[in-house]
Amino acid sequence: MQSLSPPLGEFDLIQRFFKTQSEAMLTANPESVTLGIGDDCALLKADPHEEIAITSDMLVSGRHFFADADPEWLGWKALAVNLSDLSAMGATPLGFTLALALPKVDPSWLEAFSKGLFAIANQYACPLIGGDTTAGPLNICITAFGSIPKEKAIRRSGALDGDDIWTSGTVGDARLTLAALRHEITLSQMDLTLIETRMHQPTPRVELGIALRGIANSALDISDGLLGDLKHILKQSNKDAEVFLDRLPKSITLLKQSVDLQNQYAACGGDDYELCFTAHASQRGAIEKMSADLHLPLTQIGIIKPMQQSTPEITLINSAGRILNPEEAKSLLQSFDHFA
Amino acid sequence: MQSLSPPLGEFDLIQRFFKTQSEAMLTANPESVTLGIGDDCALLKADPHEEIAITSDMLVSGRHFFADADPEWLGWKALAVNLSDLSAMGATPLGFTLALALPKVDPSWLEAFSKGLFAIANQYACPLIGGDTTAGPLNICITAFGSIPKEKAIRRSGALDGDDIWTSGTVGDARLTLAALRHEITLSQMDLTLIETRMHQPTPRVELGIALRGIANSALDISDGLLGDLKHILKQSNKDAEVFLDRLPKSITLLKQSVDLQNQYAACGGDDYELCFTAHASQRGAIEKMSADLHLPLTQIGIIKPMQQSTPEITLINSAGRILNPEEAKSLLQSFDHFA
Structure with missing residues (x-):
């Protein structure tokens, strides 16, 4: 230096x-x-x-x-x-x-x-x-x-059976912006203007992270895609998870796209820099108050489950309450894209 | 991360x-x-x-x-x-x-x-x-x-009038190695083998740095060349310095080169990663004991002086005790080379 x-x-x-x-x-x-x-x-x-x-x-x-x-x-x-x-x-x-x-x-x-x-x-x-x-x-x-x-750091390894899984803000807009810039999809200039800062000038959730001390059992930031990053929590906590696709929080711009694309981008698009965290159900009131205080949507998107196999699994549940079969889930996860 | x-x-x-x-x-x-x-x-x-x-x-x-x-x-x-x-x-x-x-x-x-x-x-x-x-x-x-x-960090800004200026180990070998690899000079394979690790695998002076707590008034590591780096101490301490060229510690390999090249490489060659530090004259005994304990040569090469002008100056003194005139000093310093 x-x-x-x-x-x-x-x-x-x-x-x-x-x-x-x-x-x-x-x-x-x-x-x-x-x-x-x-x-x-x-x-x-x-x-x-x-x-x-x-x-x-x-x-x-x-x-x-x-x-x-x-x-x-x-x-x-x-x-x-x-x-x-x-x-x-x-x-x-x-x-x-x-x-x-x-x-x-x-x-x-x-x-x-x-x-x-x-x-x-x-x-x-x-x-x-x-x-x-x-x-x-x-x-x-x-x-x-x-x-x-001391001892207050929120680690990836702390998720407990039955924990709610939460995500902050909305997810998928950075990936949607990238798709527009790559001409994979067409967005109106107005729509692009609404979401492009999500990719270019992401907002780190500093106040939220501090507020979650003593409330969240585990947390990480969503950089590579919600489901891929959630897997890191599951691996380090030795847990499975259920995720409800229709609960994934999406911007009004993303909601204009096809449901398949919405789900792909929200579940797997990278570069969102929202927090994904888990907390006991008894914390729901505290988290809702936190959301109001911070003017930041916090959405419960799933549940932590005991691990059934030797590796952690995420069960995806669609809007009809039906579990996606492996083929459907794979087709969703294949969209996983690292901005490579 | x-x-x-x-x-x-x-x-x-x-x-x-x-x-x-x-x-x-x-x-x-x-x-x-x-x-x-x-x-x-x-x-x-x-x-x-x-x-x-x-x-x-x-x-x-x-x-x-x-x-x-x-x-x-x-x-x-x-x-x-x-x-x-x-x-x-x-x-x-x-x-x-x-x-x-x-x-x-x-x-x-x-x-x-x-x-x-x-x-x-x-x-x-x-x-x-x-x-x-x-x-x-x-x-x-x-x-x-x-x-x-706390309060024990050795800063660049702590040099005091009359402080001895010291350097550890020998200086100039990394630059000599670079010159040989660039075919600017010719070294025997034996000589190259003796010094090339000075460029490729430098030894950080960790034990020396720790031993100098409470003894050195200022210090830095020599990465860009002894005189250039010493200037950082002088600038931050608002001091001048006198440096005795024939005291610069040189390896037996460097001592085989011409006196001009010896002085250039020792004074201005980069990548040595020795420490240059200053200490009150009363610390000479402690520093000599440190040198013996660490099996590391420590050489007093100059003296800190009050600053005479608005910018710090280094006066170079040759083996005859004569002050180099500005032209001579400039010709030496021009060899300054950043491995660019």
Whole structure:
């Protein structure tokens, strides 16, 4: 981390730019970060009653975003996906490091990127505390830190028999936007405008994650698709699940599509960054109040069941209350798409 | 950090491989890491008397290493440069995250890379606690964490008037190796064998960094070249420095080269990962004992001076005790080379 004060003269400009905004944030909130950008390491103060949650995501051009992606959206999204991981554990953001490989120094690109980055950093009081910059194919690697009271982290492994399965917000819109941008489907400009920020500027559910401490038994964020991600909870908790397809929360835009496509995108589309969590039925009242307080829909979409086989299974139930046969379920799950 | 359990089937293999070795390390040393790979975040336990030091470095093919670099060396070096940053603050390694972009899944490359990575991770008891893997141009981003007693971190900004300036080990061999590999100079195979690990498998000075707590007033690791890096201490401490060129510690291999080349490589060659630190003259005895205990040469190479102008200056003094004139100094510094 000699960096953020490194090689190329041009890079000095970049780093000074990041550094100024970073220092402004540290001044505003000096409690947790003892030392920010400019030394060999950053320093975080350790609260004796807290644990530090750590997450790292690498975004690569062509895989996680289009090569010509709006850099302001990209700056936002690069931090958003990490804040989403923090929220899935119930952690409060503390700060982040940014390692950035850039093919060339393009001041207007950098200005827009940092605008998006600091917009979300400021919104969640999560300062940039260090990092690295180098020449190379475009690559954005953020490592984010959060704090959470000891023993309160919401793990994937905590789901219990009979738990309700919940999801926040709506699911499927990021996948619907991708389909429109790929010309797989046609959306009106109005519809696209309504949903495209779901893909480009996802909202990490930070407040929800914090509110779920002590209420949710397990949680994760939906990045690869609801059913695929739910499987991670089931695997780590050794459980099965029943999911009611017609309960999956969908936007009015997605509801205009065919029922098959609605279900595919809502169940399997990636990049939603909503939280999927499980909680005992006795928490329904608390969760409904939470939904009202946060102005965020929270929908019970299924139930955790004891594991029947050696691997966890999800039983899908359609709107008529009928269990999908393996062929039907497979045809739905095949739509699973990793934005590859 | 849904990752390390992500998209491509092939990647599952990789991640399971990293995960197994990671879990073995956590089991051996369960005190600091509450949760490792496999959830949305890793969890570090916070010691109330400690701060967490954080550093992040991104290594890119063609810039930080040759495209055909030995993957075992690469795995070692990727963590070594981060441990070097931790040691420069005096921090004890706690763990690291690895974000890795790979152009393709090559099992033999990955096996060698992880062999080098876990060799150094085990040597310094620094477990892999999380990360991300994706397809993309080869990029290795490691973020490492260390712990250090509160207020004991050795900062770049602490140098005081009259402090001795010290450097560990020898400097210039990594640059000499690079010159030989680039055919800028010719070395015997024997000489190359003696020094090439200095470039490929640098030794982070972790024990030295810890020993320097309470003794050094300032420190950093030498990654971009001794004089260039010393300038960072001077800038942050608002000081000048005098450096005695003939005191720079050089290997017997480097000492076979011309005096001009010796001085250039020792003063300005990058990638050494030795520590440069400053300490009051009263600490000389303690530092000499430290050198003997650690079996590591520690050499006093200069003195910190009050700053005379608005920017920090380094005065270079040659073997005859004569101050280099600006032209001579510039000609030396121009060799400064960032492995670009």
